[in-house]
Amino acid sequence: MRNMVRKKRLKVLIYALQIIYVLSENNLIDHRHIGHNETVNASMKILFDLNAEYVVSSELNNSMSIKEFLNEATEFEQNELLPNDYLKNNDTNISILDTTNNDFVQKFEHISISSNELKDNQILSEDILMTCNEEDRKNVQNLTIDLVATEWIFLSWEPPCDNITSELFYTIDICLDSNQLCFSRNRTIVKDTQYNATDLEPCNNYTFIVKAIDKDLNSTGVIVTGATSSNITEIGDIQKLVAHTASSTIKLSWKSPGDYPTCVNHYLIAQCLKNICNNASITTEEYISSNLEPCEEYFFIIKAVSINNKQSNGVDITLKTNSPIIHWEPPEIGAKCIKYYRVTIDPQPKTEQVTGINVTISDLYACTPYCIYINAVDEDNNDGEMITIDTRTASTVSKSPILNMKEPIVTTHDIMLSWKIEKGNSNCTLTSLKAMCNATMTNGHGYEVKNGEAEVHIDSHIQDEYFTNSIIKNVSPFTTYICWAYVLNEAGNSELSKLISVTTSEDIPSAPFLNVTNITYSQFIFVWEPPSYLAGNLHEFELVFEGEICFYMPDWCKPVTLKTIKHFNGSTFIFEYLNATAFTYYTAKIKARTSAGWGSYNNDLVLFKTPAGVPGMVSNFSYSIVNNENNKNVLNTILTWGIPCSLNGILEYFNVFVDGIRTNYEPHSFTLQFLSNDVKNDTVITNLKELKAEYNYIIKVVTKVQGIQDFGIPAFKNISYPAGIPPQPDEDYIKSITIDPASARRTTTTATLLLPLFPNTNGDIIYYSIIVSRMNYNIPSSIRFNMTNNTNHILWPNISSWKEAMLQDFTIPYQATRLCWNPYPNSVADYGDMEAVKYTLGENTNCKEISSNTNKRIYCNGPLKPNTWYHVRMRAFTRGGYSDSTTFLIKTNAEIDIVLVSGVVFGILFLGILSTIMLLFRKCSIRAILRRFLHSDMSGSPVPTPFSKKKFIAHCQQFIDNPGKLSNEFQLLQTLSIDLQMPTNTACLQANKKKNRYSDILPYDFSRVKLEVIENDPNTDYINASFIKGYSGENEYIACQGPKEETTFDFWRMIEQYDINVIVMLTELVEKDKEKCHQYFPTIRETFKYENLTIKCISELDYRSYTQRTLVLQKENKKRNITHLHFKEWPDHDVPEDFEPIIHFCQIVHRNVTGNKGYIVIHCSAGIGRTGTLIAIDIILQHLRDNKKLDVFGTVYRLRRDRINMVQKEVGKSKIFYINININYVLINYISTESDRITRKNRRDSLWKNKEKYRIKLFYSRFNF
Secondary structure (H helix, E strand, O other), X not given: OHHHHHHHHHHHHHHHHHHHHHHHHHOOOOOOOOOOXXXXXXXXXXXXXXXXXXXXXXXXXXXXXXXXXXXXXXXXXXXXXXXXXXXHHOOOOOOOOOOOOHHHHHXXXXXXXXXXXXXXXXXXXXXXXXXXXXXXXXXXXXXXXXXXXXXXXXXXXEOOOOOOOOOOEEEXXXXXXXOOEEEEEEEEEEOOOEXXXXXXXXXXXXXXXXXXXXXXXEOOOEEEXXXXXXXXXXXXXXXXXEEEEOOOOEEEEEEOOOOOHHXXXXXXXXXXXXXXXXXXXXXXXXXXXXXXXXXXXXXXXXXXXXXXXXXXXXXXXXXXXXXXXXXXXXOOOOHHHEEEEEEEEEOOOXXXXXXXXXXXXXXXXXXXXXXXXXXXXXXXXXXXXXXXXXXXXXXXXXXXXXXXXXXXXXXXXXXXXEEEEEOOOEOOOEEEEEEEEEEEEEOOEOOOOOOEEEEEEOOOOOOOEEEEEEEEOXXXXXXXXXXXXXXXXXXXXXXXXXXXXXXXXXXXXXXXXXXXXXXXXXXXXXEEOOOOOEOOOOOEEEEEEEEEEOOOOOOOOOOOOEEEXXXXXXXXXXXXXXXXXXXXXXXXXXXXXXXXXXXXXXXXXXXXXXOOOXXXXXXXXXXXXXXXXXXXXXXXXXXXXXXXXXXXXXXXXXXXXXXXXXXXXXXXEEEEEEEHHHOXXXXXXXXXXXXXXXXXXXXXXXXXXXXXXXXXXXXXXXXXXXXXXXXXXOHHXXXXXXXXXXXXXXXXXXXXXXXXXXXXXXOOOOEEEEEXXXXXXXXXXXXXXXXXXXXXXXXXXXXXXHXXXXXXXXXXXXXXXXXXXXXXXXXXXEOOOOEEEEEEEOOOOOHHHHHHOOOOOOOOOOOOXXXXXXXXXXXXXXXXXXXXXXXXXXXXXXXXXXXXXXXXXXXXXXXXXXXXXXXXXXXXOHXXXXXXXXXXXXXXXOOOOOXXXXXXXXXXXXXXXXXXXXXXXXXXXXXXHHOOOOOXXXXXXXXHHOOOOOOOOOOOOOOEOOOOOEOOEHHHHOOOEEEEXXXXXXXXXXXXXXXXXXXXXXXXXXXXXXXXXXXXXXXXXXXXXXXXXXXXXOOEOOEEEEOOEEEEEEEEEEOOOEEEEEEEEEEOXXXXXXXXXXXXXXXXXXXXXXXXXXXXXXXXXXXXXXXXXXXXXXXXXXXXXXXXXXXXXXXXXXXXXXXXXXXHHHHHHHHHHHOOOOOOOOOHXXXXXXXXXXXXXXXXXXXXXXXXXXXXXXXXXXXXXXXXXXXXHHHHHOOOO
């Protein structure tokens, strides 16, 4: 029972939802027995059994909304609300609407339900509580109609009470009550207990028979009757209209509409005679109109009206009643003798012979007295007694007036019509003509549509025709009227004239309503409405708006006229203006035009203000580059600009962005800001001072106004900044190239020195010149000077020539170089990390002769004065000026006694020749001497060229055979090395002298290793160490002295700063009782600490000729390993006794270097002898590895370019020989092929068969090395 109660509740909910569905489709619910005006309140009682303890009554009436009802219904379990069977077989889409929606509640609460429907659908508590109909247990139970629509009815039922084990089906037969016919085609078999009968006709009663079918069950069926809804949307017109007329009656009959005939409730009939209409409502399909006037036209309209009060369009018909007749009685005597009757009418003579007792006389005049004579004529044509009747025809209305003009005359508010009135067959007295105009349509708005009429008096004595005009006043403009007229006489109104369509003239419109929206700083939108008074076709709008700027504008700006007139067609009601001016007050007005003309502007102007916007470009932007008043060598960059002509707001500040670029230089950029109080006389003037030379600058000035985040439109200037005065070279650079005058190459008239190259910071250096004078007469100069004039002709500053200075004993400076001289490439010496101009003054011996042959100023490098001190400056030129360097001091040699010098020279030469001859006689045969003498023209350079491997072996053999060759080669190396000497100024500083182990072994300034400065002390950057170029041509080695006790910390600073991974040590700490190197490294399990550096030895491998240590260097939290290779068999000022160990050591060193990128630190005691020898061997071995030619001489020469006296000069010959012999040893023992070794076996055996006898030291001593 509880389940049945729940299902009934569910039915109620579904019922409510389906009502909502129909409501949403048709906006009206109509059930079976709801009458046209029949409405009752809905009251449904549903009793619920809750645990069989009590019964709750839920009532839906006027005091309870559907929302409350649904809230109670939703207490069911969710899965019971819409069963699957219902969803599967219900063809109607059911949507659960939001009951919180007020519209939903209002619509639902206005549903009208008849009391009969409640009864028929049997939603009663008794049914809900009833368990089963015991009298008919085989039939379906509780068959009900749950919901109806115009074309479908929804049924539901319960299964039979008997427990059916097999599958159960249901048949539904649909019967139409009107003919009690059940349509078998509508029989449907279903398995569910619900069915939606579709394709039904509206407004019809249907009977449904539902039977349960089973193999063991054959029920008789249960019947339920219901009606489809009458809520149709339209109904058709009547069909087959038939009319019958008489003189006083008209009979009409018809058939019901073809669409929905059963939905017809009644018919509406309108009957009109002239201007008078009567209405009637009938339910039959026949209508008789009686008591009509004869000979009158009647107009009928018949409409069908449905149950839900929908009317058809209507069918109309016009009918005319018949004419009147004259009737009399026959004579009492002799009636049968009468042959005919003679009827005569006067004064319009007319005789009729009739056999009957009535006659119809037509074509008489109305309102006219007539005399009628009737005689009976017998068969013998004898007249009987004449009867005389005096009568008067009835009055009748006049003919309808006729419009007597092609087109009416119209104005805005008047219509004039001209009429022709014809008397016709009527003598009735005419009184007036009445014209009427009724509005049918107006194309305008904003005014009241008025109908008009006019009555015109008529002269009653008119004969046949009468013309008159009627003026209908106060009608509405631009309105279409249907006008007509009728004539009034004693009988009444005539028929209406033909209908005339008249349209009044257009009127000028009122002003449209104007509004402005979407106002921004650059645009706004005008929106307007049609004129409130519009009587005409809207042709055009005229919009006028003017602006007055609110921002400040400088006087030099062109005045701005912000008046705009725009015209638009009559269909346009919006205009977007995209060129608005920011921060401006605008006024706007608009008017409209019809065919009648322009209306007036709106009385209230539209006022609005645009907000501040992005400002425009600054005005009068310019720049100038001028000399500083206090220092002509300094430039000022003056920028000038004015307030923008389109400021578009309140000025906040200006920004100046300066961006400069120059090839191969860092960009130069900065920004300046100028506030509003920096503006003077509407202008800002600022000095950017001197910018960087030869930079290409883009200077951008932008404006910022208050309240706007973005900058304004930028103003640009492109500036190619001129070159400046060359800056002075770096002091360290000057020191590094300064040569002691005593050490410089010089003669009595020449002197060689190094001069600086200037940096290109202030512009490219395009020319150089060398300025020379006696000491203390060379005053430096630095000035701006344009090197070209307007015709691009080169200008040159005034400077004396050599000739002019010579005449003044060189007390005035002179230029020793030609005009526009550039030292590149011939006069520039490349020292690796730096370059300098190497120049010999006084070497042009032709200068005196050239200068004396012309009056022009000739710049040449004339001879210097002997034994004289000179100051020399290098002058550098840019395109914008020149500058002199600091002075360099030189001194020429003094002149000497020619006789004495000649004697000494010839004496030395004699001794040399004698010694050479004696040596040759000792080592060479007479034949060899003669051969050398005879072939003295044999080509050959004193500088040995690189050798191939084969030639190198022969070259080494020549050293053995001819010791003088080695001596000459070394002497040549010493001579060439003199020119390699470079300044060592930093090493000579007082603070650094104590850091040098040997006072004559100093690093060059240009190649020295620089340490990071400590506590701003410039002397802390010095260590006696030099960068050395290796096989690659780049710096690969650091050659340094053995650390002293006071330089040990500096040594480890260098190791840490340059990320050194390999240290090679070629000396013992003490040799021959002298300290050669301080113990800067820890041995195994030792730790050294120097301030923030900690060095620890974690491994030590001792081999026969060297020891390999692994050191850990730690700075703060950073640690790394360093390999320390200590070669132990190389005495100072000597060479190792054997070749194998040093070659093997070179391989060990190179293997560690290959695995660790970076510099390799190599030191002995002084850092030049053993260090240079090892580096030379390592470089040449790499040449040998790559099959390149071998050049011991050139390698040592290049090493001396980076560090003084590399391969020590005192025993240099032995070390050079040692280098050659080592390479020769490698060639013989490692590189040569087997055949080479066999051919050279005897030579090698003869050289090394007695190792004790030919020990290296004895071999070298043989040549007095």
